[in-house]
Amino acid sequence: MRKLYMSLSVFVLLALALAACGGAAPAGGNTVTVKETVVVTVEVPAAPAVVAPSGYGETLKAVQARGHLVCGANAQVPGFGYVDSNGNYAGIDVDYCRALAAAVFGDATKVEFRPVTAAERFTALQSGEIDVLSRNTTWSLVRDTELGGNFTATTFYDGQGMMVPVASGMTTLKDLEGGTVCVQTGTTTELNLADVMAAEGVSYTPAVFEDADATFAAYSEGRCDAVTTDKSGLISRRSVLADPAAHIIMDVTMSKEPLGPMVRHGDDQWFDIAQWTVFTLFAGEEFGLTSANVDSKRDSATAPEIRRMLGLEGDLGLKLGLSNDFAYNIIKQVGNYAEIYDRNLGPNTPTYIPRGFNKQYTDGGLLFAPPFR
Amino acid sequence: MTKTAEHILPPVLERSNLLGWMRRNLFGSWTDALLTLIGVWIVYWAASGLLRWALYTAEWKVIVVNARLLMIGQYPIEQVGRLWIWLGFLIFLLGNSLAIWGRGSRIAPALLALPAAMAFIFPFGADPRKWLIAMTVIGLIGWGLGRVKPEALKRSVIAGWVISLPIIILLTYGLSKSEASIVPIVRTNLWGGLLLTFLLTVVGILFSFPIGVLLALGRRSELPAVRWFSVGYIELVRGVPLITILFMAQLMLPLFLPEGWTVDRVVRAMVGITLFSAAYLAENVRGGLQAIPKGQFEAAAALGLSGAQTMIFIILPQALRLVIPILVGQFIALYKDTSLVAIVGLLDLVGIARTVLAQPEFLGLQREVYVFISLIFWTLSYGMSYVSQRLEERLGVGIR
Numbered sequence: 001m002r003k004l005y006m007s008l009s010v011f012v013l014l015a016l017a018l019a020a021c022g023g024a025a026p027a028g029g030n031t032v033t034v035k036e037t038v039v040v041t042v043e044v045p046a047a048p049a050v051v052a053p054s055g056y057g058e059t060l061k062a063v064q065a066r067g068h069l070v071c072g073a074n075a076q077v078p079g080f081g082y083v084d085s086n087g088n089y090a091g092i093d094v095d096y097c098r099a100l101a102a103a104v105f106g107d108a109t110k111v112e113f114r115p116v117t118a119a120e121r122f123t124a125l126q127s128g129e130i131d132v133l134s135r136n137t138t139w140s141l142v143r144d145t146e147l148g149g150n151f152t153a154t155t156f157y158d159g160q161g162m163m164v165p166v167a168s169g170m171t172t173l174k175d176l177e178g179g180t181v182c183v184q185t186g187t188t189t190e191l192n193l194a195d196v197m198a199a200e201g202v203s204y205t206p207a208v209f210e211d212a213d214a215t216f217a218a219y220s221e222g223r224c225d226a227v228t229t230d231k232s233g234l235i236s237r238r239s240v241l242a243d244p245a246a247h248i249i250m251d252v253t254m255s256k257e258p259l260g261p262m263v264r265h266g267d268d269q270w271f272d273i274a275q276w277t278v279f280t281l282f283a284g285e286e287f288g289l290t291s292a293n294v295d296s297k298r299d300s301a302t303a304p305e306i307r308r309m310l311g312l313e314g315d316l317g318l319k320l321g322l323s324n325d326f327a328y329n330i331i332k333q334v335g336n337y338a339e340i341y342d343r344n345l346g347p348n349t350p351t352y353i354p355r356g357f358n359k360q361y362t363d364g365g366l367l368f369a370p371p372f373r
Numbered sequence: 374m375t376k377t378a379e380h381i382l383p384p385v386l387e388r389s390n391l392l393g394w395m396r397r398n399l400f401g402s403w404t405d406a407l408l409t410l411i412g413v414w415i416v417y418w419a420a421s422g423l424l425r426w427a428l429y430t431a432e433w434k435v436i437v438v439n440a441r442l443l444m445i446g447q448y449p450i451e452q453v454g455r456l457w458i459w460l461g462f463l464i465f466l467l468g469n470s471l472a473i474w475g476r477g478s479r480i481a482p483a484l485l486a487l488p489a490a491m492a493f494i495f496p497f498g499a500d501p502r503k504w505l506i507a508m509t510v511i512g513l514i515g516w517g518l519g520r521v522k523p524e525a526l527k528r529s530v531i532a533g534w535v536i537s538l539p540i541i542i543l544l545t546y547g548l549s550k551s552e553a554s555i556v557p558i559v560r561t562n563l564w565g566g567l568l569l570t571f572l573l574t575v576v577g578i579l580f581s582f583p584i585g586v587l588l589a590l591g592r593r594s595e596l597p598a599v600r601w602f603s604v605g606y607i608e609l610v611r612g613v614p615l616i617t618i619l620f621m622a623q624l625m626l627p628l629f630l631p632e633g634w635t636v637d638r639v640v641r642a643m644v645g646i647t648l649f650s651a652a653y654l655a656e657n658v659r660g661g662l663q664a665i666p667k668g669q670f671e672a673a674a675a676l677g678l679s680g681a682q683t684m685i686f687i688i689l690p691q692a693l694r695l696v697i698p699i700l701v702g703q704f705i706a707l708y709k710d711t712s713l714v715a716i717v718g719l720l721d722l723v724g725i726a727r728t729v730l731a732q733p734e735f736l737g738l739q740r741e742v743y744v745f746i747s748l749i750f751w752t753l754s755y756g757m758s759y760v761s762q763r764l765e766e767r768l769g770v771g772i773r
Contacts (some may be wrong), residue, residue: 075724079733085439085732087446088447093574119620127628128635129627236731239736239737294378
């Protein structure tokens with residue numbers, strides 16, 4: 001017995017000693033011991049890569065010095081940002097980050113995804129933990145100013161949608177005449193619904209609930225004919241229903257929720273790079289450039305704008321501080337906007353959302369890339 | 374050792390067959406019979422529904438396909454061997470320890486055979502199967518060695534357990550930044566699943582324990598500054614929920630640190646969990662300290678032991694022995710509390726379960742995934758509980 005106590009005491013002593021010297025092992029960095037109980041392990045950057053870069057051109061330099069892009073992503077929204085069974089990130093927001101990595105490094109794999117929650121995303125961007133935030137974030141004035149970020153462009157025009165059972169055969173808001181709609185009370189969703197239905201001249205009964213869970217529980221029990229919230233929200237909520245395939249999201253949009261990637265205030269060059277990466281995806285679709293045909297199109301391209309965009313003429317890439325073939329790399333390695341959309345939210349995926357506003361302006365959508373000139 | 378309650382034979386029972394036993398215990402009166410029937414019906418109703426679901430309705434493919442993700446998150450597949458190596462080291466030590474301190478326990482080989490059994494039962498790939506079988510072999514070798522030379526091995530096994538945490542962290546994190554090295558660094562954003570839960574728990578337990586003991590001693594100290602610091606710390610930390618501490622660590626800390634300083638997110642969570650748990654542990658340990666009679670201090674003083682010697686050799690061993698059940702309860706709670714890190718964006722077992730549920734091909738399979746991770750939580754919690762019971766028996770808690 002005594003022997004055991006002795007060894008136990010030795011263990012306690014060793015544990016104390018370990019605590020005292022801080023167990024530098026966890027992050028392999030230097031250890032700063034504060035007071036007697038608080039142990040903080042600090043990773044001291046080898047390169048100036050971790051400094052929150054905010055001056056002109058500093059972000060690009062920091063990213064290049066680090067050797068990879070750090071992208072704040074979501075890991076839990078089907079179609080937008082999730083982790084597949086091989087452990088790889090996937091989704092439309094994730095593919096944007098790959099495109100940005102392709103633009104900066106010519107290699108779409110040089111990106112590290114950092115899952116960030118809704119609460120911490122802006123802090124993470126401000127403190128320099130991430131270089132770009134691409135995590136189904138709605139563009140709004142406060143976020144563009146007070147929260148220290150700049151939205152680059154809208155990559156997905158989300159908006160309030162309406163979900164109905166497939167069996168009901170309803171396809172437009174007019175079909176809801178006389179029906180009941182489940183909606184969360186006290187939200188802009190409820191007000192939007194009233195406005196849109198009044199404008200359409202449809203009479204309906206709102207069934208209001210205090211929180212989102214109750215709203216969708218009521219819908220799944222069949223207590224209302226339809227349920228409304230943001231479309232991307234409907235997608236993830238539909239996944240919780242007993243038979244997701246039995247419900248469809250109508251091709252109507254009742255409010256404005258523009259989602260897009262966001263960068264830190266203060267570095268205009270990085271902002272331009274992030275923004276023109278989006279425009280390259282748009283223009284790729286507009287000009288019919290896909291990951292499959294971009295090689296042959298590059299060899300045969302005669303249109304001056306395509307030649308400039310792909311870096312055959314002029315020095316557009318160099319003006320951004322990138323290589324001149326940045327757009328070619330994006331299209332070749334990640335694809336154009338339509339490819340990304342179809343891969344993640346297209347008709348052949350379980351997370352199908354009709355493109356709605358997310359079509360080229362030539363098809364009546366809102367996607368519009370400024371000229372590459 | 375005196376005779377304990379276990380050594381006194383129970384009175385001889387009336388011998389009877391199953392039918393007689395049933396008549397006496399289940400159908401003694403008409404109310405008993407009614408209760409028995411209702412009970413059987415409820416059990417049948419619940420169990421048959423559950424079994425029918427588990428065997429026919431449930432789509433376990435989501436678990437099979439995502440097994441690696443749930444176990445180790447996005448840890449690079451070519452580096453997985455490093456994790457198996459430290460797991461093998463732990464299992465070897467476990468085999469040793471079972472043989473040395475298990476008093477000829479017969480469950481040891483069965484326990485050690487578990488990995489190999491899993492390799493045959495579950496549809497794993499070739500690599501995990503080989504590793505799992507290797508785990509059993511290593512464990513049995515450790516067990517055999519422990520049985521042959523229990524006394525000689527004692528010290529080295531204890532030393533092995535003490536250095537196991539540094540080994541685990543070193544192998545998991547890696548040594549060198551260069552890709553060419555044998556153990557390149559695997560950044561913590563790739564740690565996930567059970568691996569992350571396990572590391573958060575182990576680090577939380579091992580670091581909060583000494584800090585908690587120090588705080589408990591500090592609270593009883595005669596030095597006012599030390600006492601007030603301990604009291605202030607304990608009361609402050611116990612006054613806030615763990616989730617707020619984690620939020621502070623993830624959201625506020627980056628804003629306070631000077632530019633260019635970042636503290637790794639996983640380390641932040643580890644520190645938060647450790648500091649939180651230490652405050653509770655301190656009070657548990659203080660309960661044990663208060664149960665030690667004054668005579669022990671006086672006897673130690675009479676022997677000429679210094680204050681520190683008294684604490685380390687006389688008081689703490691007794692006090693800690695008294696509070697083993699409550700400490701283990703605290704550790705189990707800590708283990709399950711680690712799942713809160715999912716809310717601050719870390720992909721622990723619960724966080725990774727939520728990402729698995731976001732995979733388009735497995736939408737709507739919440740039940741399967743949550744049942745699976747509940748099973749993992751239960752298995753490890755019960756394991757801890759079992760070890761603590763054995764430890765109590767061994768140290769004679771509640772008998773002496």
